Structure formats: C-alpha cells, structure tokens
Amino acid sequence: MSTLAVEVWRGGAQGAFQSFEVPRHPSQTVLDVVTYIQRSLDATLAYRFACRVGMCGSCAMSVNGVPRWTCRTHVDKVARENKLVIAPLRNLPVIRDLVTDMRGFFDKWARAKGSFAGTKTRRDDFARVAPDSADRRKADAGIECIGCGVCYSACDVVAWNPEYLGPAALNRAWTLVKDERDAATIERLRAVAGDAGCHACHTHMSCTERCPMGLSPTAAISGLKRAVLGSVLKGEL
C-alpha cells in the first residue's frame, strides 16, 4: 500500500512540524489524513472538525501553504510528490497543534457592526424584499459566508496590519448595508471606513481566490468603498 508523508504542526506559536506516514486511500480527504493520525498514530493531536461535509467551516487548516476546508479537499488534488504539510490557519493565534483561537476573527465581525439592526417588532408584518431588487442581489452574493476563516487566513493585509477587519467581517458588513430592513448603515459605514477597514484592502483578491463558498469578499469591500464615498459626499459620515 502506498503511503503519504505528512508534516503536521505541533505546539502553539512556538512549535515544530512532526512527520507521519499515513496510508493512501482512494478519495481520501485531508481531514481523513488528520483523523487517521489522531486515531491511529498520536492521540494527543489537537484539531477541529464537526460536519465533515463542508457546512460548518470548522476544519479549515493550511494545507501545503494554502488555507482550505480539509473535509472538502482531496489528497489527490493537493499532495505534491506524495507529501502534505498541514498547519493551523495563518493570521490567528494557535491554541495547540491545528487549533486556532477564532475570537479575534469574530470580534472583528462585531467591530464591523456585523449584527442586524432592525426597526420592526414581532408585532409588525413581515418585511417584503423584492428578490430581484439590485440591493437584494448584492446582499445575496455575499450572504452564504459560514465564517470559516479561510479568507482571513489567506489575506496578506491582515498579516501586515493586525488591526485590519479582514474580508469576512467586511463582507458581512456589506450584506447588511445592502439589507433594506437594516437601520444602522451610517454607523456601519463609519465602523468599516479607514485604515483598519475597507480602505486598507489592496485588492489582491486572495480571499476571493480561496473562499470555499465561491464568494467574493473583494467585491463586497469595493462596494463598501463606494458606499463610504457616497456617504462622505452626501455629508452623512
């Protein structure tokens, strides 16, 4: 049986790669490889996963230097010369081995005012949003984000400027700016403008390249730049 040479990060911020030999199987995913190591070779390996089918986003790791959902990544697709290097997601503090601390990532969603601010109560009628309206379509384009952190890990600007809110938080803010029921647009634009927000983006498009959902946070960030420009010109910001 052929085997795969796997290097896995062990430790926290300080640590080293540990080598494992893992049997190759057809249709094997990177998550299968990590699970094999934890169940059969070293039970102390820490990693996260839940759904195994690309719905929860918790199994994101760096695979040969690229952030990916390990559950949806076939070894065939990424192994180079039968080798894999598996590390925790970049741009997030490492708790242990392949597990990162996602708090900073989600704190930035809060800082980008990523929660819906409605005006209606449960006694009001449903809001009716035309499915084909321009704003609804723009919100739809970004709304399927599951918060896996792949884009955040792929982003060089986050690496250079730790204050930067990052693609996921800005994408979330954009979907709310385009939500006609939301009443906090100006506060949100104020929160996402400037050096730590949408204006820090270099349009490298790594987030868009890596997003496993096929979303384009780059387009969302461009939308925020335009929205901020409009609100500055109108004197609202």
Added chain:
Amino acid sequence: MSAKAQSLLWIAQRASAALLALCVIVHLVTIIYAVQGGLSAAEIFGRTRGNVAWFVFYSIFVLGVAVHAPIGLRSVFIEWLGWRGKSRDGVLLVFSVTLLAMGMRAVLALFA
C-alpha cells in the same frame, strides 16, 4: 483620526491618482515629442518660459504628487513598520510640504 478624515484621505489619494495618470501620459508624450532631433536646455526653456499653460499643468502635477505620495506612504508605514499616530502624520505632512516646495521651485524655474 476620524473615519471621515481617513475616508477623505482615501478619496484624495484616488482622485490624485486619476489626475496623475493623465499628467504622466501628457508628460511622457511631451518627452517623446520633445527629444525628436535632440534635446537641449534652451529648447525646454523655449517651450516653458512664460507659458502659462505649462505652468498650470506642472503645478497641478506637483500638487497631485504632494497629495498622493504621502497618503500612500501612510499605508506603507502601517504595514511595514506598524507606525501609526500623530508622529507619523506629522512626518508625512513635512514630506508633503517638501515635495510641494521642491516641485514648485522647479516649475517656477522653468516658467520664470
């Protein structure tokens, strides 16, 4: 610095970039046109001395540079050095004024 001020800086940088794109094209085309058959200081002065149109054009060019470059450096300082705050903005203001002064000195020398 407020979100509005940071947004205005971004707008100023984008607007000056658009301006500079035009200025650079005019500048390059002029250079290529001017060097046909050799280039001399006398020839340049002959074109620019007392010419208000060139004076206005290069004044706008210099102004664009003095606005654009320091705002770009601001991001470079954040990303490369983690340098934020008033000390950085003060240095960049001095840099901007220096660019403006040196540029206008050259423009005036060509005009007057």
